[in-house]
Amino acid sequence: MSYKIDTMAVHAGRGEFARLGVHAPPIDLSTTYPVADAAEASSSLLEMAQGGQPSGNWVYARLYNPTVARFEEGLANLESTDEAVAFSSGMAALTACLLAARGRRNADHVVAVRPIYGTSDHLLSSDLLGMKVTWAAADAIGAAIDEITPDRVALVVIETPSNPTLDLIDIRRVVDQAGDVPVLVDSTFATPILQNPAKLGATFVLHSATKFLGGYGDVIAGVVATNADWARELRHVRVATGALLHPLAAYLLHRGLTTLPVRIRAAQENAKLLAERLDQHPAVGHVSYPGLREGEDKGLIGTQMEGPGCMIAFEVQGGQDAAIQVLNHLQVITHAVSLGSVDTLIQHPVSLTHKVVPKEVLDACGISEGLLRLSVGLEDVEDLWEDLSSALNQVMPALLQKSA
Numbered sequence: 001m002s003y004k005i006d007t008m009a010v011h012a013g014r015g016e017f018a019r020l021g022v023h024a025p026p027i028d029l030s031t032t033y034p035v036a037d038a039a040e041a042s043s044s045l046l047e048m049a050q051g052g053q054p055s056g057n058w059v060y061a062r063l064y065n066p067t068v069a070r071f072e073e074g075l076a077n078l079e080s081t082d083e084a085v086a087f088s089s090g091m092a093a094l095t096a097c098l099l100a101a102r103g104r105r106n107a108d109h110v111v112a113v114r115p116i117y118g119t120s121d122h123l124l125s126s127d128l129l130g131m132k133v134t135w136a137a138a139d140a141i142g143a144a145i146d147e148i149t150p151d152r153v154a155l156v157v158i159e160t161p162s163n164p165t166l167d168l169i170d171i172r173r174v175v176d177q178a179g180d181v182p183v184l185v186d187s188t189f190a191t192p193i194l195q196n197p198a199k200l201g202a203t204f205v206l207h208s209a210t211k212f213l214g215g216y217g218d219v220i221a222g223v224v225a226t227n228a229d230w231a232r233e234l235r236h237v238r239v240a241t242g243a244l245l246h247p248l249a250a251y252l253l254h255r256g257l258t259t260l261p262v263r264i265r266a267a268q269e270n271a272k273l274l275a276e277r278l279d280q281h282p283a284v285g286h287v288s289y290p291g292l293r294e295g296e297d298k299g300l301i302g303t304q305m306e307g308p309g310c311m312i313a314f315e316v317q318g319g320q321d322a323a324i325q326v327l328n329h330l331q332v333i334t335h336a337v338s339l340g341s342v343d344t345l346i347q348h349p350v351s352l353t354h355k356v357v358p359k360e361v362l363d364a365c366g367i368s369e370g371l372l373r374l375s376v377g378l379e380d381v382e383d384l385w386e387d388l389s390s391a392l393n394q395v396m397p398a399l400l401q402k403s404a
């Protein structure tokens, strides 16, 4: 399917509805499928167990589920990839990519750029998968690969915009430096509406679908958009390790895709205004929002990314105590981790999402004690500003006293 993105969001993964005679996707909750022809079921099972598509009977729900497959087709359409493979969480999706790349390339090194999501940092830094990570600056990825030797590098991992600092990385330049090493882009903050890394040469486009794709804060899921060969490898890992997406979750995600373009554009308009106003507020230090200040977006807004998105990070003057006090004064905005929901969420990365990352890494990445990460939702922007500014103003007098 190749229509404009709003059309695809509403129609992708729904091609067989006319034949089925339905308007909403059927939810198939079967865990097993009755066998009519033993030989046919047996060869279908073997194909699926190796990551292929069913040739006949679906046999068992760990091998294939049609409700999940429809969501995957929808997401692949939006990312302009051959296929997509869905998992039970974003972390399960990242784990599957690491295992697949390790297996197929017979290499156990990863080159990655900080900052990234705290648990991704933790997974790469830990020895859980028996893989070694080399952290590099985005411009030094090629040099890092050469030093390790390209054959021994399984994967390059980047996140853009980065969590939580909203740094942008030029995906095309990373792909150029990586040569034959596949590049994974965690595109959770951008969504397929604002950025399509596969079009720029990325091999894996990863989303924590828990966030904007789901959109309502009621599904934990992950998905990877990729080419047909790698999709086969990922399904192989999924069948063998079992980190499946449940069909009810897939149904909700597929439904969420239909409103993704309008949700993102509306939240982005709110975010633009809030970023500008936060930048003017005396209780606020540095505001990170792609393109807020000229030159800071490396020319990537309007090219790599269609717009700056719905996430803002800002520093409260007065450090951790002041930042936590601001959170405690909010009425409309919810103090909670996660992001990409219809309602606005805010959290303190040093205490929560990046708690597992060592202090010196946080310092080096500019994740300071006063930093708050805001996921802007669909409320009226004036109500959001009233909430934020009055919380900041209530904390302000204390701040001024302290500095006097």
Ligand SMILES: *Cc1c(COP(=O)(O)O)cnc(C)c1O
Residues within 6 Å of the ligand: 089, 090, 091, 092, 117, 119, 120, 159, 163, 186, 188, 189, 208, 209, 210, 211, 220, 221, 222
């Ligand atoms: C939340 C998040 C993840 C992890 O996804 P889960 O669905 O929570 O497992 C990975 N990357 C980014 C950028 C995230 O925000």
